[in-house]
Amino acid sequence: MNIELVPLQVRGDERGGLIALEEEKNLPFKIRRVYYLIDTKPGVKRGFHAHKELRQLAVAVRGECTFLLDDGSCRREIKLHDPAQGLLLTGLVWREMFDFSEDCVLMVLADQLYDEADYIRNYDEFINIVNLQKEQK
Ligand code: T46
Numbered sequence: 001m002n003i004e005l006v007p008l009q010v011r012g013d014e015r016g017g018l019i020a021l022e023e024e025k026n027l028p029f030k031i032r033r034v035y036y037l038i039d040t041k042p043g044v045k046r047g048f049h050a051h052k053e054l055r056q057l058a059v060a061v062r063g064e065c066t067f068l069l070d071d072g073s074c075r076r077e078i079k080l081h082d083p084a085q086g087l088l089l090t091g092l093v094w095r096e097m098f099d100f101s102e103d104c105v106l107m108v109l110a111d112q113l114y115d116e117a118d119y120i121r122n123y124d125e126f127i128n129i130v131n132l133q134k135e136q137k
Contacts, residue, residue, distance in 0.1 A: 001069060001071040001073075001074060001076060001091075001093065002071070002089075002090045002091030002092075002093060003069055003076065003078070003087070003088065003089065003093065004087075004088040005078065005085055005086070005087060005088075006026070006057070006085070006086040006087075006088050007084065007085060008021070008026060008059070008083075008084045008085065008086055009026070009084075010084050019083060019084060021057070021059075021086075021109060027057055027109065028055070028088070029055045029111035030111055031109050031110070031111065032110060032111055032112055032113055033109070033110040033111075033112065033113055033114060034107065034108070034109050034110070035107075035108055035110070035114075036061075036105055036106060036107040036108065037065075037097075037100075037104070037105070037106040037108070038104075038105055040065070040100035040104060040106075042100075042102070044098070044100065045096055045097065045098040046096070046097045046098070046100075047067075047095040047096045047097045048094075048095075048096055048121065048123075049094070049095065049119045049120060049121045050092055050093055050094045050095065050119075050120045050126045051089075051092075051093075051118050051119060051120070052092070052118050052119075052120065052129075053112065053118055054089075054110055054111065054112050054115075054118050055088075055089070055090045055110070055111045055112075056088075056089045056090075056108050056109065056110045056111070057086045057087065057088050057089070057108070057109045058080065058086065058087045058089060058106060058107070058108045059080070059083060059085070059086045059087070059106070059107050059108075059109075060080035060081055060082065060083065060085075060104060060105070060106055060107075061083045061105050061106075061107045062083070062103050062104065062105040063081075063100070063101035063102070063103040063104030063105060064079060064080060064081035064099070064100075064101045064104060065079075065080055065097050065098070065099055065100040065101070065104050065106055066078065066079045066080070066097065066098055066099040067079075067080065067087060067095055067096070067097050068095065068096040068097075068098070069089075069093050069094070069095055070093065070094040070095075071091070071092065071093050071094070071130070072092070072094070072126070072127055072130030072131070073130075079099075080106070092120075092126070092129065092130055092133065094120075094123065094126050
């Protein structure tokens with residue numbers, strides 16, 4: 001699965017911490033977009049899609065949430081709860097996010113602008129595309 005948990009170096013001093021994300025240094029892509037998920041209501045599940053091309057790094061800068069990741073062969077749950085840890089999402093990976101704490105701020109850095117055409121929002125279509133890719137390899 002094209003998923004990596006990336007440790008992010010905490011800088012700073014006695015006043016407090018600071019984490020810097022720099023494209024092509026601790027991020028393997030150029031940042032074209034930043035968005036953040038806030039005020040996710042209790043019990044709500046988000047996501048339910050994959051991306052065709054988009055590469056992203058997700059960081060729970062406050063609070064916590066859980067990702068269910070599925071590459072068509074295996075499924076994995078990853079809890080994000082540490083601003084010093086980034087979840088790198090590349091390749092064809094179906095994602096669902098849930099168990100958001102009330103205070104959760106999930107920041108996502110992306111290598112492309114928002115484009116609905118890059119989303120695969122139907123699970124059966126996702127599996128078909130995964131299988132097609134396997135055949136082409
Ligand atoms: C992802 C997970 C982790 C925009 O207008 N611009 C944007 O950049 C984004 C990301 C969304 N939107 C609009 C589209 C919808 O009307 O914001 C609304 C909520 O988006 P969506 O339902 O896609 O949000 P999530 O939380 O299901 O998924 C988001 C990202 O879309 C997705 O790329 O990987 O977070």
